[in-house]
Amino acid sequence: MRSVQVVAGVAVVAVLFGVGVIATARGENGQHFAQVDRGRYLADVADCAACHTTPGVQQPYAGGRPIETPFGDLVAPNITPDQQTGIGAWTDDEFDAAVRRGVMPDGSRLYPAMPYVYYSKMSRDDVLAIRSYLRTIEPVHNPVTSNALPFPYNIRTAMRLWDWLYFNPAEFKPDTSKSAEWNHGAWLVQGPGHCGACHTPKTVLGGDKSAQALQGYSIQGWFAPDITSGKGALANWTASDLVDYLRTGHNRFAAAAGPMAEEVAMSSSKMSDADLKAISMYLKDVSGPGKTTSNAPDQDMMTAGAAIYADLCSSCHKSDGKGVPRLIPDLSDNPSLKGNDPTTVLRVILQGAQTVATDAEPTSPAMPSFSWQLSDEQVAAVATYVRNSFGNSGTSVRVENAQDARYDLQSRADTN
Ligand code: HEC
Numbered sequence: 011m012r013s014v015q016v017v018a019g020v021a022v023v024a025v026l027f028g029v030g031v032i033a034t035a036r037g038e039n040g041q042h043f044a045q046v047d048r049g050r051y052l053a054d055v056a057d058c059a060a061c062h063t064t065p066g067v068q069q070p071y072a073g074g075r076p077i078e079t080p081f082g083d084l085v086a087p088n089i090t091p092d093q094q095t096g097i098g099a100w101t102d103d104e105f106d107a108a109v110r111r112g113v114m115p116d117g118s119r120l121y122p123a124m125p126y127v128y129y130s131k132m133s134r135d136d137v138l139a140i141r142s143y144l145r146t147i148e149p150v151h152n153p154v155t156s157n158a159l160p161f162p163y164n165i166r167t168a169m170r171l172w173d174w175l176y177f178n179p180a181e182f183k184p185d186t187s188k189s190a191e192w193n194h195g196a197w198l199v200q201g202p203g204h205c206g207a208c209h210t211p212k213t214v215l216g217g218d219k220s221a222q223a224l225q226g227y228s229i230q231g232w233f234a235p236d237i238t239s240g241k242g243a244l245a246n247w248t249a250s251d252l253v254d255y256l257r258t259g260h261n262r263f264a265a266a267a268g269p270m271a272e273e274v275a276m277s278s279s280k281m282s283d284a285d286l287k288a289i290s291m292y293l294k295d296v297s298g299p300g301k302t303t304s305n306a307p308d309q310d311m312m313t314a315g316a317a318i319y320a321d322l323c324s325s326c327h328k329s330d331g332k333g334v335p336r337l338i339p340d341l342s343d344n345p346s347l348k349g350n351d352p353t354t355v356l357r358v359i360l361q362g363a364q365t366v367a368t369d370a371e372p373t374s375p376a377m378p379s380f381s382w383q384l385s386d387e388q389v390a391a392v393a394t395y396v397r398n399s400f401g402n403s404g405t406s407v408r409v410e411n412a413q414d415a416r417y418d419l420q421s422r423a424d425t426n
C-alpha cells in the first residue's frame with residue numbers, strides 16, 4: 011500500500027514540475043472551478059447545509075441549528091470560512107480529520123450527530139473538494155456553542171469509547187462481484203448520503219446495528235421506515251419508483267414528510283439522474299427481513315377506526331386507501347404503516363403534513379391536523395384501522411401511544 015502511495019506521489023511531483031510548468035493560469039483556474047463544482051455537488055449529496063444552516067436565516071453554513079439526539083440537543087457549528095468563529099483558519103488536514111474521523115484540531119472528539127461515521131467512506135479528495143467549495147461561501151461571524159448536552163453525555167472524552175465501540179474508519183471498498191453502478195450506489199448510500207443515519211436501527215448508545223442496516227429507526231418523532239427491498243419492505247417498488255421518490259418527494263406509493271421531505275428538498279432532488287439510478291439499483295438489491303407479521307388487531311378499535319376513516323379520511327385517501335397518484339399518498343401496502351412502530355402515523359394524524367415541493371414538482375399537497383378534532387381513543391382507533399387495512403398489517407395502536415405522541419408533539423412545540 012505504502013509503495014503505491016510513493017509511486018503516486020512521484021507521479022504527482024512529475025506532473026507538478028513537468029507538465030505543470032507549461033500549464034497556463036487559465037488551465038489551473040479551470041481545474042479549480044471543476045473542484046469547487048464537485049465540492050458543491052458533494053456537499054448537496056452529503057446534505058451539509060441541512061444541519062449547518064439555521065432554517066429561515068439567510069446565512070448558509072453559519073451554524074446555530076439545534077440537532078436533536080436521543081441524549082439531548084447539539085448545536086451545529088459555523089463552517090463558513092470566517093477566521094474567528096468559522097473554520098477559515100483550519101488546515102486541510104484538520105478539516106479532513108473532523109469530517110472523516112470526527113477528530114477536532116485539539117484532538118477532542120465530535121459527537122456522531124455529525125455523521126462522520128458515514129463520511130469516512132469518502133476519499134480525502136472528495137472531502138477536500140467540499141472544503142474548496144466551502145471556501146467560496148460568504149464568511150459569517152457567528153459564534154456557536156455546540157455542546158448543550160446534559161451530564162454525563164456532555165463529556166467529550168466519552169466519545170473516544172464510543173468511537174472504539176462503533177467506529178471503524180475505512181474508505182469505501184467496492185464489492186468486485188457487483189457492477190460499477192451498484193458500487194457507486196452503495197458508496198452514495200453508505201457514505202455521503204448517510205441514509206443509515208436515520209434508517210438504520212441504533213443501539214442504546216446510538217451506534218448503528220449494522221446487521222440490520224436500513225431496516226428502520228425512529229428519529230426526532232418520526233419513523234424512518236425499512237428501505238430494504240429484495241424480501242424487505244420496498245419489495246413492491248421498482249427502481250424507477252425509488253428514483254421518482256428521491257427526485258420529487260413522491261411517487262405512486264408514498265409522499266415524503268418530515269425529515270425525509272427536508273432530505274429530498276435539500277439533497278436528493280439535487281442529485282444527478284445517474285446517481286439516483288445508482289442508489290435505486292443498490293437499494294433494490296439490499297434484502298431485508300421480509301414482511302412483518304403481527305397479532306390480529308382489536309375488533310372494536312377496527313370498527314370505530316373504519317367509521318372515522320370513512321368520515322374524515324376517505325375524501326382524500328379514498329375508500330380503498332389508494333389516494334390520488336402523485337398528490338395523495340397510497341395507504342395500501344405502505345411501509346410507513348406496517349411494522350411495530352406507529353410513530354409516523356400518529357404524528358401525521360395529529361399534526362397533519364406538508365409534502366415537499368421540488369423544482370420537478372412545485373405543488374405540494376397538505377394533510378390537515380386532526381389533533382383538535384379527535385380524542386386519543388379516536389386517534390388510536392383510526393391509526394389501528396389504517397395500519398390493518400388495504401393490505402397492511404401493523405400492530406394495534408394503543409390509546410397510551412396516542413397520548414404519548416400528543417404529549418411529545420406538544421413539548422416540541424413548547425421548546426421550539
Ligand atoms: C445530521 C447533521 C449534520 C450533517 C448532515 C453535517 N454535520 Fe457537521 N456537524 C454537526 C454537528 C451537530 C456538529 C457538532 C458536533 C459536536 O459538537 O461534537 C458538527 C461539526 C462539524 C465540524 C466541526 C466544526 C467545529 O467548529 O466544531 C465540521 C468541520 C463539520 N461538521 C463539517 C460538515 C460537513 C463538511 C458536512 C457535509 C459533508 C457536515 N458537517 C454535515 C451536524 C451535521
Ligand code: HEC
Nearest residue numbers: 203205208232233234235264265266267269270345346354
Ligand atoms: C434525516 C433523516 C433521514 C435521512 C438522512 C434519510 N431519510 Fe429517508 N426517510 C426518513 C423518514 C423520517 C421517512 C418517512 C417519511 C414519511 O413517512 O413520509 C423516510 C422515508 C424514506 C423512503 C420512503 C419509504 C416509504 O416506505 O415510504 C425512502 C425510499 C427513503 N426514505 C430513502 C432514503 C435514502 C435513499 C436516503 C439517503 C440518500 C434517505 N432516505 C435518507 C428520514 C431520513
Ligand code: HEC
Nearest residue numbers: 264265266267322323326339346358363364365375376377
Ligand atoms: C385534505 C386531504 C387529506 C385528508 C382529509 C387526510 N389526508 Fe392523510 N395525507 C394527505 C396528504 C396530501 C398526505 C401526504 C403528506 C405527506 O405525508 O407528505 C397525507 C399523508 C398521510 C399519511 C402518511 C402516508 C405516508 O406514506 O407516509 C397517513 C398515514 C395518512 N395521511 C392518514 C390519514 C388519516 C388516517 C386521515 C383521516 C384521519 C387522513 N390521512 C386525512 C391528505 C389528506
